[in-house]
Amino acid sequence: MRALKLCDMRNRKQFITTVAATSAALALARSEARAAAATPAANGAMPSPAPSEKPPSAPALAVAATMRRFDPKLSDAEIAGIAKDIDENSQLGAALNPKKKRLRNSDGPVTIFTVPLR
Amino acid sequence: MSDEDIAFADCATLQRLLRRRALSSLELTNLYLARLEKYGGAYNAVVTLMPERARAEAKRADKERAAGRLRGPLQGIPYGVKDLLATVGAPTTWGAEPYRRQRFDYDATVVRKLGDAGAVLLAKLAMVELAGGFGYNGADASFTGPGRTPWNRDFWSGGSSSGSGAAVAAGLVGFAIGSETSGSILFPSTSCGVTGLRPTFGRVSRHGAMALCWTLDKLGPMARSAADAETVLRVISGSDPNDPSAVDRPFPNAKRRPRIGVLAKATQKTMPAVKANFEAALKALAEFCDVVDDVAVPRLPYGAAVGTIVRAEGAAAFRDLIESGRARELRAVDDRTGGYVGYATPAVDYIDALRQRVFMIEAFDRAFGKYDAIVSPTLHTVAYPIALPFDTAYPKYRGGVSLIASGNLTGVPALALPNGFGENGLPTGLSLLGRPFCEAKLSAIARMYQRRTHHHLKRPTLVAG
Numbered sequence: 001m002r003a004l005k006l007c008d009m010r011n012r013k014q015f016i017t018t019v020a021a022t023s024a025a026l027a028l029a030r031s032e033a034r035a036a037a038a039t040p041a042a043n044g045a046m047p048s049p050a051p052s053e054k055p056p057s058a059p060a061l062a063v064a065a066t067m068r069r070f071d072p073k074l075s076d077a078e079i080a081g082i083a084k085d086i087d088e089n090s091q092l093g094a095a096l097n098p099k100k101k102r103l104r105n106s107d108g109p110v111t112i113f114t115v116p117l118r
Numbered sequence: 119m120s121d122e123d124i125a126f127a128d129c130a131t132l133q134r135l136l137r138r139r140a141l142s143s144l145e146l147t148n149l150y151l152a153r154l155e156k157y158g159g160a161y162n163a164v165v166t167l168m169p170e171r172a173r174a175e176a177k178r179a180d181k182e183r184a185a186g187r188l189r190g191p192l193q194g195i196p197y198g199v200k201d202l203l204a205t206v207g208a209p210t211t212w213g214a215e216p217y218r219r220q221r222f223d224y225d226a227t228v229v230r231k232l233g234d235a236g237a238v239l240l241a242k243l244a245m246v247e248l249a250g251g252f253g254y255n256g257a258d259a260s261f262t263g264p265g266r267t268p269w270n271r272d273f274w275s276g277g278s279s280s281g282s283g284a285a286v287a288a289g290l291v292g293f294a295i296g297s298e299t300s301g302s303i304l305f306p307s308t309s310c311g312v313t314g315l316r317p318t319f320g321r322v323s324r325h326g327a328m329a330l331c332w333t334l335d336k337l338g339p340m341a342r343s344a345a346d347a348e349t350v351l352r353v354i355s356g357s358d359p360n361d362p363s364a365v366d367r368p369f370p371n372a373k374r375r376p377r378i379g380v381l382a383k384a385t386q387k388t389m390p391a392v393k394a395n396f397e398a399a400l401k402a403l404a405e406f407c408d409v410v411d412d413v414a415v416p417r418l419p420y421g422a423a424v425g426t427i428v429r430a431e432g433a434a435a436f437r438d439l440i441e442s443g444r445a446r447e448l449r450a451v452d453d454r455t456g457g458y459v460g461y462a463t464p465a466v467d468y469i470d471a472l473r474q475r476v477f478m479i480e481a482f483d484r485a486f487g488k489y490d491a492i493v494s495p496t497l498h499t500v501a502y503p504i505a506l507p508f509d510t511a512y513p514k515y516r517g518g519v520s521l522i523a524s525g526n527l528t529g530v531p532a533l534a535l536p537n538g539f540g541e542n543g544l545p546t547g548l549s550l551l552g553r554p555f556c557e558a559k560l561s562a563i564a565r566m567y568q569r570r571t572h573h574h575l576k577r578p579t580l581v582a583g
Contacts, residue, residue, distance in 0.1 A: 067458040071443035078455050085253070085459040089429065092422040093467035096474055103473065 056083030060090070121149055125289035126577050129195050129346040132292055136183065136194045143183075143194030146292075147176035147238050150196045154241055154290045160583025161275065162263040163284040165201045166208040166242040172196065175238040182236065191349050193236030198291040200279050201242040202249060202328035203337075205229055212328045213260040213278075214247035215447040216439060226326025227361065228295055228337050228354045235353045240291055243281030247448055249302060250278040251330045251432035252456030257504040259450035264504045267309050268578040270542050273501035276306030282340045283310035288580055293341040293350055297327060299334045300424050301522040304549060307340055307534040309501035311545030313564065313574060314340045315347040318555045319529030320365045322351070323358035331431040332363075333472070334424075334526055343574055344535060344564030351557060369558040372490055376563050378403055378550075379413030379486065381494035387518030388498040391540025396495045399537040399548050399567070403493065406566050413492060416481035419474060420523040426463060426471040427527075433460030475527050482528045483553075490559045491550040494521055496534045500544035521551050533560040536573040545573075 056064070064082035068074050074082075124132070124141065135141040151169050158164035179194035204210050204222035211218050229239060244262040246254060257264035257274035265280025267273050268288040275284040279296030283306030286294050296303045298316045307314025315338045322337045329335065339350035358364040380400060385393040403409060439445055440457040448454050486492050498515045502508055509516075525532050532551045540546045552560045568574050 063462045064458065067455075067461070070441050070458070071446055073443075073446065074455070074458075082455050082458050082462075085456070086462050089426070089459060089463060089467070092419075092425050093464060093470070095419045095422040096426065096467060096470040098419075103469075 056080055057087050060084070060086040122289070122577075125149060125153055126342065128343045129191060129292055129341070129349055132195055133191050133193070143176040143179040143196075143238060144173060146194065147172050147196045147240065150240055150291055153288075154198075154285070156582050157288050157290060157580050158241075158285070160271065160581045161266045161268055161281075161284040161288060162260070163244050163265065163275070163281040163288070163290065164198075164241050165211055165213070165244050165262055165281070168205070168208050168239055168241055171207045172238050172240045175233065179236045179238060189234070189236035190353070192232065192353055194238065195236075195292040196238040196240045197232065197293045197295070198241040198243045198282065198285050199226075199229060199239065199295045200245050200282050200297055202245060202297060203229055203242075203295065204326035205239065205242065208242050210242070210328075211261070212248055213245040213262065215261045215449065216444045218261060222326070224326065227323040227358045227364075229326065231354050231356075232295075237353075241285070243279075243285050243291075243294060245280055245282075246278035246302075247450065247453060248432070248436060249297060249299060249328065249330045251299070251428060251436070251460075252445070252448065252450075252453040253429075253459065254450040254456070255452045255509055256450060256507045257502065259453060261449055265306070266504065267501050267544065268580060269311060269539075269544050270501070271581060272504055273542065273544055274309060274504050276309030276501060278302040279306045279340065283307055283312055283314070286310065286312040286340050286342060287578060289577070293339055293346055295337060295350075295354070296340045297335060297337050298526065299331050299336075299428060300526040303336075303338050303340060304496050304522060304532060304534040308496040308536070308545065308547035311536040311547070311573070311576065311578075312340055312342060313344050313347050313536070313568075314338065314534045315344075315351055315557060315561070316525075316532045316534075317351055317355065317557055318367075318531045320363050321355050321367065321531070321555065321557070323356070323361040323364035325358055325360035325364075329435045331428055331435070333431065334427060344533060344561045344568055347533065348558060348561035367555045370556055372559045372562050376407040376490040376559065377410065377488070378407045378563070379410045379489040379492045381492055381519060381521065382412040382414040383519045384494040387515050388495055389500060389512075389515055389540055389546075391500070391538070392495050392498060392546045395538035395540065395546045396548055399571075400493070402567055402570050403563070405570065407490075407563065410489070413485065413489065415519065415521065415524060416478070416485050418478050418481060418524070420478070420527055423471040423474045423478070424523040424527055426467050429460035430463040430468040430471075433457055433463065437461075478524065479528045482524070482530065486551070487553065490556070491552050491563055492521065493548055493550055494519070496547040496549040500540045500542065500546060521549065525551050530554055531557045531560060533557070533564050535564050535568065536576075537571070538573055539576075
């Protein structure tokens, strides 16, 4: 996937285009992507992130924008907030398996959780 | 005894009064109902009072006692439940505006068991909306307003069992039921200076309780003493055909002088009073326990795992709310969008988080298995100020070692108890973390500690409201 940066997006049209394209690349349903792309922003422009803050990634923004299918009133600022948290989640996800160990059948996850009596 | 003394008495004392006929359950119920009305609002502790049901249950308890039908140590004792437990006769709001008018036509198993034991349900108690599953970052995260600790109304009562903690601390109920996914019994117990017992996963049925995370959710007592907490736990524990996770297990007791491990680096990044009170508590514990210093918690990604599981399971549990767009009606700004973040959790991360729990359980057993309890400060600070977002409240004391996430991921029990006071007159606390299904060992240690100290007997000066 092509790396996209929020700061590359000079205007709103480009942002919406990016959202739709990235959504498709993420294999989200086309209708969802269209809905997200077509939904007008509720409350003005995207927030300007503080200089020291890393802006949310374009893939996270794309996923976040699809949530407008549930709440069309989500503002651009809210979408950016969701995207930022999605990025943070990605970091948590990476921390779960830092050595990239491959899952074997013998060490499968707990799917019905019980506490063994020792 | 004065009404005030009765209101703050522990369950064993109340039971003695009832048995001697010095007091009827109806009188006790009326006393607590009056206090809930007078003080409940000042601490945002109550969602719904249930006077009709309470008085009917109290009359039944008195009648049965008069007829010689004794039901045990909770007969006639009034209590409250966190408002995520289904109850006949009152809404079950989950602390959240979208569910404010929600009703169930059955009682949660815990409520039924307490009723069978003769206890008297007084009220549904306030809680953080959806038990905090959507990532709130401030005290004002319930449609009933921010929970306030009875020790200082400018500070939060903790979450998500906010009302349960405040009501016990203020003597508005005999005991309360809270729930914990990751900290929601231990945190408010500490902020309110009460004794909270998080049981082993599977010890208590969750049938009729709001589901946030079915692999983490637990129900447990919040009380004025460790003895009370164990008494309540024994009543509500056991298998339930409506909850396959609930099992029957014995309550093994310590057969020798308890052996306690002190969590390594436990007082790093703690407030000075938290550190001083913890060190004083260790001295008291050393009078009757063998204390081993510097027991390290195995290094595993607890925070990442619990965060991932709460977000993924929470989004699944509230998928209908998220997809309806009604999350916008939630009180806390972060909660209005937090569900969407959970909804986007990759399945692979969730699977990896669950997989880590297998390793965590094994690592915990290797590291802590030879101890009856691991002791640490429950929180690094006193209660959080209501006026500030959590992430800006105590920046100096963030990032210390804690057993809350790891203890919940491994499903082991923990008991939080007060051990003194710190900044702004607020309580501090310590936690005992035990092996699976060894709650009675934790309770025995806590009872001996509470016999030697009197922090749990301190009463706040209340404000009517």
